[in-house]
Amino acid sequence: MTKPDIMYRIMILYMLNIVDYPLVNTQITNFILENEYTDYFTVQEAITGLLEADLITAESTHNNTRYHLTEDGIQTLGFFHAKVSDAIKEDIRTYFQAHHFDLKQETAVFADYYKASGSGYDVRCRIQDQS
16 A cells, blocks of 8 residues: 555545544545545545445445444544644645535435335435434
């Protein structure tokens, strides 16, 4: 694993650590791509690596995947947070402060669908209070 790969993983751990709700793949990816830190595929590789190392967990539905930080992820962040510059940490904090309400609302809606008997689908939707 190269140093940039480690940095992207630690950035994602840091992102998950500073919020009190799970983040979805698009939220993580959008931040990194909007700030031009790396490309889409590298972000997905970093997320996969974190999942394989059990530093984050994924809660998937048909329309989204929510990521949560594990205890091992918190501990790892404690050891390696210095690999991410203060400027990048500030970018992350600023982004989440500016988009806090929108990001939180995005993770409040749960929708899942299932093949119904016969010729249709059953849909289950839920909005969870994030306050």
